[in-house]
Amino acid sequence: MAALGTARRLLRTCSRVKNVQRGEQRSVRCGLRTLCSGTRDHALSDNTRPQFTDPAVQDLLTRMTGLDLQKVFRPIKEELKPPTYKLMTDQQLEEAVELATQQAEKLLQMPPLLSERKPISDVLSVDKILDGMDTAKYVFTDITYNILHRERFIVVREPDGTLRKASWEERDRLVQVYFPKEGRKLTAPLIFKEGNLKMVFSQDRHEDVLDLCLVQFEPDSSDYIRVHAATYEDLDKHGKYELLRSTRHFGGMTWYLLGARRADGLIVDMLKRDLLQDAVSLVSLFHMVHPHSESAQEAASQQAAGADLLKIYADKESQKSGYIELALQAYEQLTTKKSSAE
Amino acid sequence: MVHLSSLLLKNYHGGYVVIRLALAGHKQANRPFYRIVAAYNKRARDGKYLEQLGSYDPLPNIYNEKLVSFNFDRIKYWIGCGAHPTKPVAKLLGLAGFFPLHPMTITEAERRRAQTELIATEDVLQEGQKEAEV
Numbered sequence A: 001m002a003a004l005g006t007a008r009r010l011l012r013t014c015s016r017v018k019n020v021q022r023g024e025q026r027s028v029r030c031g032l033r034t035l036c037s038g039t040r041d042h043a044l045s046d047n048t049r050p051q052f053t054d055p056a057v058q059d060l061l062t063r064m065t066g067l068d069l070q071k072v073f074r075p076i077k078e079e080l081k082p083p084t085y086k087l088m089t090d091q092q093l094e095e096a097v098e099l100a101t102q103q104a105e106k107l108l109q110m111p112p113l114l115s116e117r118k119p120i121s122d123v124l125s126v127d128k129i130l131d132g133m134d135t136a137k138y139v140f141t142d143i144t145y146n147i148l149h150r151e152r153f154i155v156v157r158e159p160d161g162t163l164r165k166a167s168w169e170e171r172d173r174l175v176q177v178y179f180p181k182e183g184r185k186l187t188a189p190l191i192f193k194e195g196n197l198k199m200v201f202s203q204d205r206h207e208d209v210l211d212l213c214l215v216q217f218e219p220d221s222s223d224y225i226r227v228h229a230a231t232y233e234d235l236d237k238h239g240k241y242e243l244l245r246s247t248r249h250f251g252g253m254t255w256y257l258l259g260a261r262r263a264d265g266l267i268v269d270m271l272k273r274d275l276l277q278d279a280v281s282l283v284s285l286f287h288m289v290h291p292h293s294e295s296a297q298e299a300a301s302q303q304a305a306g307a308d309l310l311k312i313y314a315d316k317e318s319q320k321s322g323y324i325e326l327a328l329q330a331y332e333q334l335t336t337k338k339s340s341a342e
Numbered sequence B: 001m002v003h004l005s006s007l008l009l010k011n012y013h014g015g016y017v018v019i020r021l022a023l024a025g026h027k028q029a030n031r032p033f034y035r036i037v038a039a040y041n042k043r044a045r046d047g048k049y050l051e052q053l054g055s056y057d058p059l060p061n062i063y064n065e066k067l068v069s070f071n072f073d074r075i076k077y078w079i080g081c082g083a084h085p086t087k088p089v090a091k092l093l094g095l096a097g098f099f100p101l102h103p104m105t106i107t108e109a110e111r112r113r114a115q116t117e118l119i120a121t122e123d124v125l126q127e128g129q130k131e132a133e134v
Helices: A002-024 A055-065 A090-107 A168-178 A194-202 A206-216 A222-238 A250-259 A264-272 A276-289 A294-302 A307-316 A321-341 B072-081 B087-096 B103-133
Strands: A123-126 A137-142 A154-157 A162-165 B017-024 B033-040 B051-056 B065-070
Touching: A055 A250, A055 A276, A137 A168, A137 B087, A154 A168, A154 B087, A168 B065, A194 A206, A194 A222, A206 A222, A222 A250, A250 A264, A250 A276, A264 A276, A264 A321, A276 A294, A276 A307, A294 A307, A307 A321, B017 B051, B017 B072, B017 B087, B051 B072, B065 B087, B087 B103
Parallel strands: A137 B065
Antiparallel strands: A123 A162, A137 A154, A154 A162, B017 B033, B033 B051, B051 B065
């Protein structure tokens, strides 16, 4: 009798140990947010329109972003540590610089660009018998570890008895409550209000604002898009493109300006800093994005390349054609001087 | 009833697993916070449990919401093992839509509505009396 009891208990322990093992083998969800594929645009635009995530577009944008190591690895506010000095040979120094470039490329990875999300308005059930059951809403969140935050079930039971899915703002807030992400606050920091944004822009801190925005908001939320649009508008108005040049936000800014067809200021700025290649790639990107514009068709017919592209763009599209032509002439003079000096 | 016992846990003769609310944060007075927990029936309410399956905050926050969280995957597992949910947990699950609605929720809602109507009619009567006096 006792032997039977112990045998039964042994069997149970074996099964429990097996269950525990199976539980531990559950896969761990990866927390890295990688570049997500671009969502489908509205039905109005054609399917041939190049997306932000196309490899050709990304290649051009990364080339324009540049790789200024001094700026990417400039000292950020960290806890005070005494500096470490290393004695290296030339070869070791080259290897270290190569490692630094690879890390800089990873840091310069462009954040995802998605169209604005549509509001959720799904009612799961209407129970009029529950009307007046309580003065507060009940919000139910599913805390299963293995599901993506986008697919999580978050429902709200209103005091009048309707069971509806939670809106995007509620979802973001509750996901932050139960699965807190570092740096994200429950209520958005006051810096993202209109007046405060203006003050921060006057202090030339666009990059910090964009970094904060990236941490705080989801890439397809209306706040994220609004803050980014305001930042890019301000940069365009004052011509402060250099602030974003070697950062991860440069691609996003270029894409926005191209979409709004206001890339003239950027081209002028590039020519002023003698970055002819960047200007040329910007114009070719413009032709990719707007293939039906006059300058694009002209360029395609003439098979132009290099400075000719810029001339065609200056003639046909831009409002500041005078500036661009002047800058081109100055650049050509410089190149002739250099070649004659050599 | 399914007996789940192991050498690590106490062997309860005739005990079974329940999913119930356990009070947490007992160091703060007048601020209740419940954990939704799978535990043996005989254990103390706030004592050792098998697994935490969620939480329930009965006081509404600044957005007038009462936050409840459920780990549905594990709740399904424990119910499959033969755990019994208690009345408040069954009510919450019914409100969430996971279980069918608990009859007491409906009864309470009806009672509340009757109460509010009673208060409203009393107020109307009182106002009528005041007007009559004036």
